[in-house]
Amino acid sequence: MSTTPLPSKSTRATGRVTLSDVARAAGVSPSTVSRALRGERAVDPALIERVTAVSSMLGYVPDPAARALASQRSDHVAILIPLLSNALFVDLLEAAQTTLRAAGYQTLMGVTHYDASEEEQLLREQLLHRPAGLLVTGLDHNQATRKLMAHSQVPCVHLMDLPIDESEADIYCVGFRQTEAGAVMTRYLLDKGYRRVAFAAAQLDPRVMQRLYGWRKALQEAGRYDPTLEWLNPAPSSLALGGVIFEQIMQQSPAVDAIFFCNDDLAQGALMAALRLGISVPSQVAIVGFNDLTGSDQMLPTLTTVRTPRAQIGQAAARMLLSLMRGEALETPQLDLGFEIVERQSS
């Protein structure tokens, strides 16, 4: 143990300290080192200690490629998110990655741009690396993607959403009830006395649509639903678009007294447009958003919105995935992290 291991004589020696170096120095077989270091049960505790000591003395670090090749499982975790231009997903990504990295995993990120076939292609590329786990946004995927996920046998946790019906009860996910959040915000507005509550949305991804359904349900229950209150635009969400939509609504439906935007960037843009147009918020029209993004508390007036626990979702999903990768059974396969109305000045 006091002698430095001789460098390998091979022509292709890489200079790296290998498992065999550790085995030689510890006086055991490579198999034992492998087992001891991975904490496999059925290894003599005394040996574990010796191997661990020698290993760290030599500065041994396992080669991920060799490990992946031999075990057919890499130390990568693949994550699929729709966009990087929405702070929501960036928060999700960062939280998941931080948790995963602390457990020794590298994150492989894929940006789908809300495109089902791009998602499929990205997943295909990621699966080539035999990831140890999968984190995917939402529950809606095309046939091929679902098949790939199932065939790969890779543990998978879905982000942001919770299944609606029980046919999906076998799916792992962490999120909150989008539909309910839409309904709760709408009821909040009705309770404040607003009577013509519009819903304005862009992008129209599945979660936005669920918020729409929640809004519809709440209005219908209050007997205040009217299809002309729906303003749906498939274009990508942005501040600028929020301003455009706001102007449209104000021009075409002056009787609207509150607007529920499906995302804070739209609502922030609307607030800026209101300032520009001299429309006073909330006295002429209330404006509320969704997600509580950066800047919403700095607007004039400050923006009422729904705070969504995206960092917590990223972290909890990563933890859930870590459990699955260890082969543990989960008590709660579907985690509802809730949401919260943040009342500010705009409503």
Place this chain on the structure above:
Amino acid sequence: MSTTPLPSKSTRATGRVTLSDVARAAGVSPSTVSRALRGERAVDPALIERVTAVSSMLGYVPDPAARALASQRSDHVAILIPLLSNALFVDLLEAAQTTLRAAGYQTLMGVTHYDASEEEQLLREQLLHRPAGLLVTGLDHNQATRKLMAHSQVPCVHLMDLPIDESEADIYCVGFRQTEAGAVMTRYLLDKGYRRVAFAAAQLDPRVMQRLYGWRKALQEAGRYDPTLEWLNPAPSSLALGGVIFEQIMQQSPAVDAIFFCNDDLAQGALMAALRLGISVPSQVAIVGFNDLTGSDQMLPTLTTVRTPRAQIGQAAARMLLSLMRGEALETPQLDLGFEIVERQSS
């Protein structure tokens, strides 16, 4: 070629189509398949064609782990950026990743939080995967990080910055002259007739400091430099902080007639604060920012700023790296992509 390859009889067969399957079906040796598929010169064109055809017919896809283990080079490219909470770096990341992915590389992202030792640790983890290339933000790294990069022999391109002196002429980088951008914006303000131009900064990373030096130089040349015009805050940049700094300046230095914020989020926060405080921009005080981030064109008044080519930087750096990874010599190892003043209403 018309018979499907027999599945391997091994207990650990993975079901994947392998190089040997292709070799058998094409009637050549595995070495030849390997060479043909990688486009190595010195392979009979006819064989290349045959191998390629068989390979795609069989749906062969090389195993990245096996390739990495054998060649000591993975298909990963590691990228180090300071933050994910600054849209600037997200744009950089997305552009680089898109370009890299199109060339068959997977991106390994590391977020340093402007912490030199976290950067070192991240790089260490990334190098374990034997990345084919490295993309790192800035030119400032600690001793250990520089040593790691040099010893690794991995081609590396630096982002955002250009070296100041010639001692760093051997470094590859894509960016623009931060100091000059600071000076140009300051001269623009002086030319517009502003006389007491403050510089307000947060985070104080190396690039912010360079902008500060540019501002100083421009003011000194105009005989208008005054140390009390410098407002430096090491806290992370944010809209809220911009508002706070703006209030401070207005209270303590009412004679200031223009404020140059080192980043648009600060400037946007200042604009909102001005609205709140009833301070009119630009008639009482001009406000300008840096980077032209989302929302700057939606503010009231719209924000004058410096547009920086971050997406182009990400893409150009990725392309440069691809060349280096191919072993090509570069005509331009240091690429200056410039910047542009965007004049809007706030100045």
Place this chain on the structure above:
DNA sequence: CTGAAAGCGCTTACAG
């Protein structure tokens, strides 16, 4: 230009 052989650095049945 092509092939046989060794090797990359691990993991994992299989025996004991």
Place this chain on the structure above:
DNA sequence: CTGAAAGCGCTTACAG
């Protein structure tokens, strides 16, 4: 509980 051996799926000197 431990070890010898085979194998994961490629690449790359080395010969020819």
